[in-house]
Amino acid sequence: xxxxxxxxxxLKILILPLLAVPGMAFAEYGLNLPEGVTPISRDIxxxxxxxxxxxxxxxxxxxxxxxxxxxxxxxxxxxVAANFHESTTVELIWTLVPLAILIAIAVPATKVLIDLENxxxxxxxxxxxxxxxxxQYEYLDEKISFFSNxxxxxxxxxxxxxxxxxxxxxxxxxxxxxxxxxxxxVRFLMTSNDxxxxxxVRELGVKQDANPGFINDSWAYIxxxxxxxxxxxxxxxxxxxxxxxxxxxxxxxxxxxxxxxxKAQMAAAAAAGDREWTMDELMVKGQxxxxxxxxxxxxxxxAGVPGAFPAMTGSPMVVxxxxxxxxxxxVINGKAGTAMQAFGKQLSDSDIAAVVTFERNGFGNNTGxxxxxxxxxxxx
Amino acid sequence: xxxxxxDIEADIHHAHDDHDHGPEPGLMRWVKTTNxxxxxxxxxxxxxxxxxxxxxxxxxxxxxxxxxxxxxxEPQFFNQMTTMHGLIMVFxxxxxxxxxxxxxxxxxxxxxPDMALPRMNNWSFxxxxxxxxxxxxxxxxxxxxxxxxxxxxxxxxxxxxxxSTDFFIFAIHMLGFSSIMGAINIIATxxxxxxxxxxxMDMPLFVWxxxxxxxxxxxxxxxxxxxVTMMLxxxxxxxxxxxxxxxxxxxxxxxxFWFFGHPEVYIMILPAFGIVSQxxxxxxxxxxxxxxxxxxxxxxxxxxxxxxxxxHMFLTGMPVAGQMYFMYATILISVPTGxxxxxxxxxxxxxxxxxxxxMMWAIAFVILFTVGGLSGLMLGIVPADIQYHDTYFVVAxxxxxxxxxxxxxxxxxxxxxxxxxxxxxxxxxxAKIHFWWAVISxxxxxxxxxxxGLAGMPRRIPDYSLQFADFxxxxxxxxxxxxxxxxxxxxxxxxxxxxxxxxxxxRVWESAKGLEWTLPTPAPYHTFNDEPSRxxxxxxxxxxxxx
Numbered sequence: 041x042x043x044x045x046x047x048x049x050x051l052k053i054l055i056l057p058l059l060a061v062p063g064m065a066f067a068e069y070g071l072n073l074p075e076g077v078t079p080i081s082r083d084i085x086x087x088x089x090x091x092x093x094x095x096x097x098x099x100x101x102x103x104x105x106x107x108x109x110x111x112x113x114x115x116x117x118x119x120v121a122a123n124f125h126e127s128t129t130v131e132l133i134w135t136l137v138p139l140a141i142l143i144a145i146a147v148p149a150t151k152v153l154i155d156l157e158n159x160x161x162x163x164x165x166x167x168x169x170x171x172x173x174x175x176q177y178e179y180l181d182e183k184i185s186f187f188s189n190x191x192x193x194x195x196x197x198x199x200x201x202x203x204x205x206x207x208x209x210x211x212x213x214x215x216x217x218x219x220x221x222x223x224x225x226v227r228f229l230m231t232s233n234d235x236x237x238x239x240x241v242r243e244l245g246v247k248q249d250a251n252p253g254f255i256n257d258s259w260a261y262i263x264x265x266x267x268x269x270x271x272x273x274x275x276x277x278x279x280x281x282x283x284x285x286x287x288x289x290x291x292x293x294x295x296x297x298x299x300x301x302x303k304a305q306m307a308a309a310a311a312a313g314d315r316e317w318t319m320d321e322l323m324v325k326g327q328x329x330x331x332x333x334x335x336x337x338x339x340x341x342x343a344g345v346p347g348a349f350p351a352m353t354g355s356p357m358v359v360x361x362x363x364x365x366x367x368x369x370x371v372i373n374g375k376a377g378t379a380m381q382a383f384g385k386q387l388s389d390s391d392i393a394a395v396v397t398f399e400r401n402g403f404g405n406n407t408g409x410x411x412x413x414x415x416x417x418x419x420x
Numbered sequence: 421x422x423x424x425x426x427d428i429e430a431d432i433h434h435a436h437d438d439h440d441h442g443p444e445p446g447l448m449r450w451v452k453t454t455n456x457x458x459x460x461x462x463x464x465x466x467x468x469x470x471x472x473x474x475x476x477x478x479x480x481x482x483x484x485x486x487x488x489x490x491x492x493x494e495p496q497f498f499n500q501m502t503t504m505h506g507l508i509m510v511f512x513x514x515x516x517x518x519x520x521x522x523x524x525x526x527x528x529x530x531x532x533p534d535m536a537l538p539r540m541n542n543w544s545f546x547x548x549x550x551x552x553x554x555x556x557x558x559x560x561x562x563x564x565x566x567x568x569x570x571x572x573x574x575x576x577x578x579x580x581x582x583x584s585t586d587f588f589i590f591a592i593h594m595l596g597f598s599s600i601m602g603a604i605n606i607i608a609t610x611x612x613x614x615x616x617x618x619x620x621m622d623m624p625l626f627v628w629x630x631x632x633x634x635x636x637x638x639x640x641x642x643x644x645x646x647x648v649t650m651m652l653x654x655x656x657x658x659x660x661x662x663x664x665x666x667x668x669x670x671x672x673x674x675x676x677f678w679f680f681g682h683p684e685v686y687i688m689i690l691p692a693f694g695i696v697s698q699x700x701x702x703x704x705x706x707x708x709x710x711x712x713x714x715x716x717x718x719x720x721x722x723x724x725x726x727x728x729x730x731x732h733m734f735l736t737g738m739p740v741a742g743q744m745y746f747m748y749a750t751i752l753i754s755v756p757t758g759x760x761x762x763x764x765x766x767x768x769x770x771x772x773x774x775x776x777x778x779m780m781w782a783i784a785f786v787i788l789f790t791v792g793g794l795s796g797l798m799l800g801i802v803p804a805d806i807q808y809h810d811t812y813f814v815v816a817x818x819x820x821x822x823x824x825x826x827x828x829x830x831x832x833x834x835x836x837x838x839x840x841x842x843x844x845x846x847x848x849x850x851a852k853i854h855f856w857w858a859v860i861s862x863x864x865x866x867x868x869x870x871x872x873g874l875a876g877m878p879r880r881i882p883d884y885s886l887q888f889a890d891f892x893x894x895x896x897x898x899x900x901x902x903x904x905x906x907x908x909x910x911x912x913x914x915x916x917x918x919x920x921x922x923x924x925x926x927r928v929w930e931s932a933k934g935l936e937w938t939l940p941t942p943a944p945y946h947t948f949n950d951e952p953s954r955x956x957x958x959x960x961x962x963x964x965x966x967x
Binding site for chain 2: 070071072073080083084087088091092095098099102103105106109110113114115116119120121122123124125126127130131134135138139142145146149150152153154156157172197198199200201204205207208209210211212234235236238240242245246247248249251252253254256270271272273274275276277278279280281282345346347348378379
């Protein structure tokens with residue numbers, strides 16, 4: 041596979057300069073920023089292209105003069121060195137001309153900057169919280185809240201080339217998308233639960249750090265329906281490369297329908313916490329919750345990472361009967377000063393019950409312990 | 421291998437026994453030495469060893485990024501590689517190499533017998549191997565080494581970091597001591613040991629740029645020491661400088677870090693400007709154009725470097741007025757930097773150029789550093805930076821200025837002065853192959869990263885989505901080739917020292933100017949026992965008079 045890809049790439053590199061229409065060949069490679077779908081992203085694109093061409097112009101002049109003198113002012117061509125070494129006029133010119141160019145760039149840049157920092161008059165607000173390694177979206181007006189993890193299909197592809205190559209959105213897919221209405225001024229509030237993350241979607245022209253303990257803001261007015269993909273841009277630990285952002289922009293009607301569905305689902309989830317669950321139900325649900333929330337550190341096989349993240353298999357907290365309460369406690373409240381988060385804020389009673397049951401019976405632990413949502417509710 | 425090292429050393433120093441006492445024989449020479457050249461050579465070899473270690477880590481990174489998916493390493497180890505690669509290259513390779521060049525060259529360029537503070541000089545070198553070893557040892561500790569990037573942003577480097585981080589903190593402290601002592605020594609040497617006939621505005625540009633860099637070091641390194649000390653107390657003694665839960669602020673860490681970090685990038689480029697300003701006039705056979713404007717430009721860049729730090733932090737939630745100020749101040753730096761590039765080009769204009777190996781590297785420096793400078797200008801524009809920040813566009817930018825900038829200037833300097841150091845000429849044919857190999861591969865390695873960044877690939881990720889595959893593959897191939905080129909460089913240097921053709925001529929390069937070229941070749945163990953005269957200094961000035 042590697043060899044085929046290798047040669048295909050080499051072939052493309054060799055053919056690339058021969059193509060008469062560069063735009064066509066380059067489209068496939070993604071050589072440049074996209075124009076995007078918000079007024080801000082288009083302004084940024086415009087600025088980007090302006091400075092790019094200014095830089096190309098400067099480079100052509102500087103390198104042109106240099107190459108000219110390398111060709112014509114060489115000793116082997118009989119060039120005799122001149123002896124000038126100072127000229128205040130020339131020095132002044134090449135100080136003032138670049139200064140003028142810079143001012144010419146700074147003026148439009150300042151206009152765009154003021155516009156993009158103005159987050160007032162929003163039609164709706166979404167609070168985005170970064171976690172190691174997922175995003176939480178809270179629709180403050182609608183009281184909807186959910187987590188967005190790397191999609192299982194992408195996770196399966198990390199070490200499996202066939203799965204990876206079959207997935208055109210490898211590492212760009214999530215389980216729950218951020219759904220937004222088109223033609224609406226959306227304000228984003230960014231913060232973090234642990235380390236610094238950065239929420240970035242190129243097509244929206246939005247990238248903003250999510251700092252723990254502080255709230256940053258940004259905004260977007262998305263003019264086109266569609267799915268836009270991005271990534272975490274600030275190194276946030278082990279799985280920094282595995283927490284994508286997916287934004288789905290719907291028509292206002294479809295968005296309203298989506299809001300209703302979400303509310304219904306949240307009500308159903310709350311009801312699920314009030315009934316007794318069977319072992320099988322808990323194990324199935326538990327595996328789901330474990331893959332999405334725990335596997336990144338404790339490993340899909342429960343082996344953990346020695347010295348950094350404890351193993352599940354045979355861990356006293358997971359297998360000792362008298363440690364059950366401690367086990368539930370650490371899942372709900374986390375462990376201060378470590379990467380172990382307080383999942384009580386993130387997961388429902390039934391989710392926690394399921395995952396604790398799964399951990400105590402999976403990975404060869406087989407303790408037979410069953411934890412019901414009601415137990416979690418009283419433990420909170 | 422007919423000759424041994426000791427033979428060569430005997431050869432090198434035999435000719436000067438009459439007016440100099442030579443070095444102590446044996447290994448203790450290197451431990452106890454207070455000789456500026458010995459210490460300089462130690463710095464250079466240490467830097468080269470660290471360059472190979474840091475380079476090996478880069479090879480791991482490029483191997484993992486060769487294709488999508490995780491093939492060779494786990495994400496946590498990958499993060500250790502990017503972190504250690506950055507730290508080792510900055511603190512272990514580039515900075516010590518420049519200090520080494522300063523140690524060997526500055527006394528010979530200002531007409532001094534040695535550095536002003538020779539014992540401290542010994543100490544400032546011998547701290548380095550221990551600091552480097554401590555830094556590297558963290559990778560073998562439980563929980564692994566630092567994995568939070570060379571910028572070690574809190575709280576990833578405090579609350580969420582492995583236990584080995586405390587060793588990393590002490591290693592940084594030690595590296596800081598070493599740098600500050602080196603800087604004090606350079607300032608003292610330039611101020612007190614300079615030949616009395618040499619006025620400040622007579623000094624060669626390499627001396628000037630290092631003199632200014634030394635002030636940057638003294639001002640910036642204590643800030644870094646402060647940052648890591650605050651990390652240390654946050655981690656171990658319950659303070660919360662960088663923890664919002666205790667009233668601190670993680671963004672404050674970034675302000676402190678970059679208040680060090682931005683001058684630091686100029687610490688790594690100003691001496692490079694100096695080296696190139698020595699080499700280009702030599703091979704253009706023309707005085708350096710605009711000497712005084714070069715000095716003023718260097719000083720302006722140094723001063724501006726302290727007031728632009730937050731352009732690394734445009735996305736941290738700064739107020740809009742702060743963003744504007746840092747944008748204007750940042751793009752203002754391109755004015756004095758532009759002046760330098762224009763001066764080099766004008767020095768070449770109407771010269772009588774030849775293209776010996778050092779000149780080829782100097783020209784490559786000017787072109788590729790300018791490429792990196794222009795992408796730096798793009799990064800300075802705040803709205804555009806929103807799309808560039810923390811992507812491979814930034815990786816491309818700082819590798820253009822630090823690899824094909826700083827590192828290339830060091831290689832240029834080594835090729836330029838090596839015959840003077842050891843009295844032997846390197847194999848020019850091999851050196852030419854090395855040049856083209858390195859220059860082509862470095863561009864294959866770093867140029868595609870511009871496209872990757874614009875196409876949306878974040879930095880510091882061990883795995884990427886499929887649309888980035890082709891350019892990563894190209895970059896990795898360039899990376900492996902570039903990595904190999906350093907083995908060739910090692911061979912060329914060792915071969916030159918052991919078997920190179922003898923050079924007797926004091927002025928190794930036909931039209932080289934400067935006091936160092938008035939010394940016998942190879943340079944004697946003790947440099948100037950008699951002060952050079954004002955007439956000689958003016959005659960040897962590389963920026964005035966007939967070339």
